[in-house]
Amino acid sequence: MDALLAALTVITQPQLLLLVAIGTFAGIYVGAIPGLSVTMAVSILISFTFSWEVYSALALMTGIFMGGVYGGSRTAILLNIPGAPSAIATALDGHPLAQRGEAGMAIGVATVMSFIGGFVGILVLAVAAPTVAGFALTFQPRDYMLIALLGILLVGSLSGGSLTKGIFAGALGIVIGAVGMDPLTFAQRFTFGLPDLRGGISFVAVMIGLFGVSEALIQLRHVDKQAVRQKITRILPSFGTVRKHLPLALQSSGIGVTIGALPGTGGDIAALLAYDHAKRVTRNPETPFGEGAVEGLVAPETANNAAVGGAFVPMMTLGIPGDAVTAIMIGALFIHGLNPGPMLMVDRPEMFWFIVGTLVAANCFVLLFGLTGIRLFVKVVEMPRTVLIPLILILSIVGAYAVNNAITDVYWMLAFGVLGYFLRLYHYPVAPVILGVILSRLLDENWRRAIISVRESPERFFQQLFASPLSTVLLMAVILIFLSQTPLPRLIRAQWHKLRSGRQTG
């Protein structure tokens, strides 16, 4: 009952509901405009909302998150430019539909399917998170350490192609997070004798630099590209269309939630997997996949929105972010004095249920705003980048400055912006950096706790790793990800094929 009341807070307080609405609305546009990403928007917003009351700040940011994941589909359909990585799969069939003159229908289907997927995700979050949190209370420090490593590794291996570059980025993040005074021994780490560094580097500055400034700088390279006009007609899909694709939508939602809940994998991968699944299960599509199949639009759109609810599960229960956006959300919770993890569910259950309620409200607003305001949308997307990019840069600077009123943070932000520009250009993934920064402290503390608990003996540490099934499974997962990126699996496969063909001939 208390849970329900907490979830309803957002509806009973008109001011909070309005903030969710504004957030969702803004999120849709931010997600839709190529070059503006949800990570960028949330990281800049954290710094502006940190003086707010926690409910208001969360309402706004959850709205942006939910709207942003959906918003990417619009530009994917209309312009064949996915507004966000999670909309890459949407463009495959969404854009051909638009080219056939069915842009309105495509947007309508995408909206309704996002809504359905979003709900499945939230439902799973509401059911699974309390259970997972209860289970997580039995976790040992070494398990937290392994989960943190797993998260960074997964993001590293999936977001950029090269795991080596991902590992480098994750380790860099851990080092950035370690800068400053060590909380246990007060030893100075990486301060280079500078008093400004004793308090550490503000992670908001790192975040805005890596996701705001560096993205804006990358966008400068394509400043001259023109947006394409599209005429949009009927948008509300018929009930028949929705009902026909409902089974596929539910299957894709399942994929989306599961993938979203895995640490390190988010909506982009969920969407691609769901698209693949749709291709396999749809025997006779009316239109072939890749040429405008409605199924090819339904699957990724349900999956990426279902992944939102999924991604909140490890974030709220373990304090481990699933991807860059949830990493930033964790940062936002930190700033408001909340510590995501199993204890949050015990100490502040109303906070969890409030977030669930906010997600539900945001999901409804996605449906509302998604089916209206197309004309305004086309105008906003056509806003010239030559104006947009300088504005983003100003907002980034204001954001970095606002957290501590320190000009040093602005310098850090600019430095990380330039570093991020080169990292992106040379195909180093930047998401692991931010995961590393967020998880640095958790990793450090839990490693020290784990090793102190075995009286500094590495042998006993390893014994304990294999004594508990959970630790063993986590360790195996970490090792497997490592091995999967080395030439070893290919050698084994080749050997196996040789063996098999040898047996067949022999």
Place this chain on the structure above:
Amino acid sequence: MSQTPEPGGRQPARRPGEAIFAALLLAGSLALLWQAWNIAGPSRLSAARSVPVAATAVMCGAMLIVLIQTLRRPRPVGAHFRLDILPGQVVLIVGLLIGYAVLLRPLGFLPTSALFLLVAIKLLSRGSWLRAAWIAVVSVLAIWVIFRLVFTVLMPQGIVPEGQIVQLLRDLFAAAPGGGAR
């Protein structure tokens, strides 16, 4: 922006400056490893330096592999550092940003932002100065209203007497309902 191998399994050519960037990152990682090693404290596994040393060692190892892989790929052909990696607009904007950061404190938020927007929009869009000035002023005012008044973010005041303006606005709004009676 994923790296797609070319057909035939050939490695794609590296981008201009990629090897140098990798080398710089490796050098930086080594310097950080040295720093981490010198963090004060007892040499125990639970010491303040253990995780930093491990993380920087991983950075060095990973960068060494990346550098070797990068050097093995063919040299870039038909690509130029100035055009492909650091085009004029990027250098220009980074320069403007540094200028912005330097001027923010002494000049204050409003004039610096207006100036930044004016120059950036003018040079990027190659439109008229008048258009750029118009957009700059309107956007700065909008940002100021949203962030100073709604989000109550305090920016460096500089030469503009912001506090007095806000006070004036407050007085104005406070006085309005009563028909100016004070």
